[in-house]
Amino acid sequence: MLELKTAIVKYGAATALWDISLTIRAGELVCVVGPNGAGKTTLINVIAGLHRIASGGFLLNGDDVSRLPSHRFCGKGIAIVPEGRRLFASMTVRENLVLGSYCADAKRQRRETLERVCAMFPVLVEKLEDPAGALSGGQQQMVAIARALMAQPRLLLLDEPSLGLAPTIVLDMFRIIRDINAEGVAVLLVEQNVAMALDIARRAYVLEEGRIVAEGAPGELTSQPHIRRAYLGM
Amino acid sequence: MFVGALYGLLGLGLTLSWGILRQINLAYFALTFLAAYLCYQLSTARGIDPLATLLLIAPGFFVIGVALQWVFARFRVSPFNSLLVTFGLTVIVESVIQSIWTADFRRLESAYGVAKFRLGVLYVPAPELITLALSIALSLALYAALRYTDLGKAMRAAAEDGPMASAFGVNRRFIALALSGVCATLSAVAGVCLALSYTLAPAQIYAWIGVVFAAVLLGGIGRPLGPLIAGIVIGVSEALTMALTAPSWAPLVSFSLLILLLLVRPDKA
Ligand SMILES: Nc1ncnc2c1ncn2[C@@H]1O[C@H](COP(=O)(O)OP(=O)(O)OP(=O)(O)O)[C@@H](O)[C@H]1O
Numbered sequence: 001m002l003e004l005k006t007a008i009v010k011y012g013a014a015t016a017l018w019d020i021s022l023t024i025r026a027g028e029l030v031c032v033v034g035p036n037g038a039g040k041t042t043l044i045n046v047i048a049g050l051h052r053i054a055s056g057g058f059l060l061n062g063d064d065v066s067r068l069p070s071h072r073f074c075g076k077g078i079a080i081v082p083e084g085r086r087l088f089a090s091m092t093v094r095e096n097l098v099l100g101s102y103c104a105d106a107k108r109q110r111r112e113t114l115e116r117v118c119a120m121f122p123v124l125v126e127k128l129e130d131p132a133g134a135l136s137g138g139q140q141q142m143v144a145i146a147r148a149l150m151a152q153p154r155l156l157l158l159d160e161p162s163l164g165l166a167p168t169i170v171l172d173m174f175r176i177i178r179d180i181n182a183e184g185v186a187v188l189l190v191e192q193n194v195a196m197a198l199d200i201a202r203r204a205y206v207l208e209e210g211r212i213v214a215e216g217a218p219g220e221l222t223s224q225p226h227i228r229r230a231y232l233g234m
Numbered sequence: 235m236f237v238g239a240l241y242g243l244l245g246l247g248l249t250l251s252w253g254i255l256r257q258i259n260l261a262y263f264a265l266t267f268l269a270a271y272l273c274y275q276l277s278t279a280r281g282i283d284p285l286a287t288l289l290l291i292a293p294g295f296f297v298i299g300v301a302l303q304w305v306f307a308r309f310r311v312s313p314f315n316s317l318l319v320t321f322g323l324t325v326i327v328e329s330v331i332q333s334i335w336t337a338d339f340r341r342l343e344s345a346y347g348v349a350k351f352r353l354g355v356l357y358v359p360a361p362e363l364i365t366l367a368l369s370i371a372l373s374l375a376l377y378a379a380l381r382y383t384d385l386g387k388a389m390r391a392a393a394e395d396g397p398m399a400s401a402f403g404v405n406r407r408f409i410a411l412a413l414s415g416v417c418a419t420l421s422a423v424a425g426v427c428l429a430l431s432y433t434l435a436p437a438q439i440y441a442w443i444g445v446v447f448a449a450v451l452l453g454g455i456g457r458p459l460g461p462l463i464a465g466i467v468i469g470v471s472e473a474l475t476m477a478l479t480a481p482s483w484a485p486l487v488s489f490s491l492l493i494l495l496l497l498v499r500p501d502k503a
């Protein structure tokens with residue numbers, strides 16, 4: 001459903017991503033790993049439509065979206081759980097979720113989706129009228145995921161969802177990501193928690209200094225000594 | 235109290251564009267006076283009811299607001315530059331007003347000017363009551379729109395984190411154009427209210443800026459009910475000051491209140 005072809009991404013004159021070729025098929029769980037500053041967030045933001053590619057191809061369901069304005073990506077079935085959550089902190093949890101379903105298609109089924117999402121994150125039910133900024137880190141991360149699900153995405157982008165969470169909540173987070181994927185939503189997961197990410201991913205890309213240096217099934221990647229040493233500490 | 239309602243009406247557009255569009259738009263003061271003069275002209279020369287002139291003026295001002303935002307977006311004007319640019323616009327509009335209507339005082343004579351309503355023991359001039367009613371109605375309407383409609387939520391979300399709002403489908407360009415149009419329309423309403431109760435002179439534009447800024451800051455930037463409530467507080471304190479001391483002390487009130495607030499709650503401004 002998504003294809004990047006030899007895409008180059010720049011911040012002003014500085015190139016952040018070089019010759020990125022990446023595909024995600026419908027319903028697939030793909031993970032991207034790499035050291036700090038490799039360009040993982042940049043990649044996620046490009047796919048969410050928040051940053052444009054400087055050259056190369058970007059197709060969504062066969063359509064060229066390299067010049068599409070940011071606010072149209074949501075309608076194409078893409079939703080983002082950004083790095084650092086970026087909730088609308090002064091607005092209530094409910095308002096954040098309503099905003100998640102701002103797109104016309106999602107708006108029509110807002111009530112049903114809200115019920116589903118509340119069933120998925122029962123702790124949020126009693127927090128619906130609280131300002132999102134007042135919640136704990138783990139709860140905020142749940143709101144960020146719930147907000148993205150409200151958009152009824154076909155591709156969910158997750159940028160380091162486990163960052164800063166307690167270990168038991170990290171386990172919950174991974175279970176939730178798996179459940180979402182099991183319902184047929186494709187997932188692109190960026191994670192520092194490489195072992196756990198590779199455990200649930202179907203395919204993975206390794207990004208270093210703005211370039212994809214390896215890709216394949218998790219098993220293939222973990223058999224390469226360089227990757228085991230750099231990312232799995234073995 | 236009634237002058238406070240006018241502070242509130244003038245401050246409403248200012249606070250919304252400041253809080254949501256991140257522009258400190260002084261041009262609303264000039265637009266308000268332009269609307270006041272247009273109202274004066276239409277009702278004096280053509281005999282149109284002053285309130286009915288609003289139906290003619292408001293759509294035009296909506297377009298002006300949209301055009302203004304289009305230019306701001308086109309040239310990516312920063313919040314600080316917006317202050318300078320709109321100050322320049324204000325000076326331009328002032329001289330346009332002066333060249334058409336001269337620097338002389340103009341007073342709109344209408345049936346509203348002499349009508350009075352009885353409120354208990356008080357006789358209130360109709361223009362002041364109209365101003366209060368419009369100010370309350372518009373502040374409440376905008377409060378409700380921002381709180382309860384999807385478009386209003388989208389505006390607040392875009393103010394808080396623009397790119398994230400875009401990622402969820404909010405068309406920020408469109409929202410900014412629409413909001414700027416609404417703010418300019420609010421200044422048209424304020425202008426008509428001004429023409430109903432006050433004698434107009436071009437240089438008076440600047441007399442309103444200080445106290446309305448105080449109302450906006452006291453009320454909390456971006457809060458639609460803020461300028462009205464703070465405006466009324468300032469208006470009442472001014473009236474009390476005038477009654478208890480000398481009229482010349484009144485302008486000190488708003489700024490004393492503002493400085494007091496900044497000392498007590500520095501995070502609010
Ligand atoms: N807004 C920006 N302007 C200029 N350069 C940027 C910007 N954002 C990121 N960069 C640069 O692009 C490169 C990739 O950054 P990015 O945030 O995508 O990395 P990352 O892999 O997500 O890192 P982390 O693991 O720390 O989240 C870095 O060298 C960074 O300095």
Ligand SMILES: [Mg+2]
Pocket residue numbers: 040041042083159
């Ligand atoms: Mg990152």
